Amino acid sequence: MKQYFSFKGQFFVLAFVFGMFTTAFSQEEFGSEFKVKATPVKKKKEAPIKDVKFNTKDFEKIKAYEITGLEKNTFVVPQKEEKDAEKLAKRDQDFGVVKTASGTAKVRYRDAAYVDGDKVRVFLNYVIVQPEVLLDGEVQGFDVELVKGVNRIDIEALNEGYAAPNTAEFKIYNDKGEVISSNQWNIAQGYKATIIVEKE
Template sequence: MRLYFSFFICFIFSLSTHAQIDTKQKSITIPAVKSKKDSLDSNLPLPSKPTNNSTSLNNINIPRNTTNLNMPKKEFSMLGGETFGNPGELYVDRINKGFDQLKLSEEELEMKNGSSTDQYFGDFKSKAKFINVVYRDHGFVDGDVIRVLINDDIIHPRVFLTGGFKGFKLDLQKGFNKIDFLALNQGESGPNTAEFKVVDDLGNLISSNRWNLATGVKATIIVIKE
């Protein structure tokens, strides 16, 4: 009985030893592998520290708006020290100053601005039965318009002056025959400019002259029939 028990213990011990040896042979060691997250995190560059004058958005430096700018107290101007609400006033002011410095004669001023007083071109005697009165714009054709009156009666209310002569025939009355040319405007360039001629029934020139009129001013000539 004792022999049988001893044999049983040895048998159990041999099985346990064989199982441990077999277990050691079959065990496999798996090395640890770093996760992708860890590898990505380790390879990412650290964001640079933003400076005082910029902010960072997705690793892009954006300059900050600076509010502490030293603005000039007065705007720089190449046109001098004058200041105007409207820049155009500067040029108008300088032009006016330039005109004030010019010394123009009365005739030169009349040519430039037009006469502001009625013009009288004289009276002429004639024995003709009729006369021809013609006129044209002697300057640039810019839309000058006149009105023609005979002895204060309107015979042509609106006449547009062109570059060529045009006019009318006038039967002379005994005595005074007053002819007025009234400037209704000054055209686009001003003043109202015209050249006129008065010719008798025989083709003789009675009078010829030019005017430079401001709006509302008249030029007058008188033909006296003998």
């Protein structure tokens, strides 16, 4: 029995008792359910919204921003192109300006489509040079002594033949026989096709 009460025995008994105590305590703490106590989040108190009052006199001091130094916008939105051939024919046609250093010009025209009895009158600088021309498939025309500056040629439709409108093609040659202008007119009775020959 003395061996149980020796120093070694006492140490063994103490260690055994301590081991039993810690095992029991750990089983108590870590049971089948592990519970965590959540700490509630404290919400911050928001400051109340205050009504802001404006003094209208403060806005009277503010001047509107103005852009200066720009030219006035004169842009015109293009209109839809006219597609009706009858409406297109019922207006004068301008074939623009052609420049030349030639002393003379030859104006030639013919009915380029169906020969249907189209008739025209020709003006040079508002003076009638061809009172009545019956257009056919053969080329015909006249010569012009060009003056310095503008030489205006107007071709007026006297009728529309059997198939409207009055149609033909024309060419203008310089004194070297070179074509300086070429186009077609499609004009209703009473309207004119105009070409300007400018002698430099």
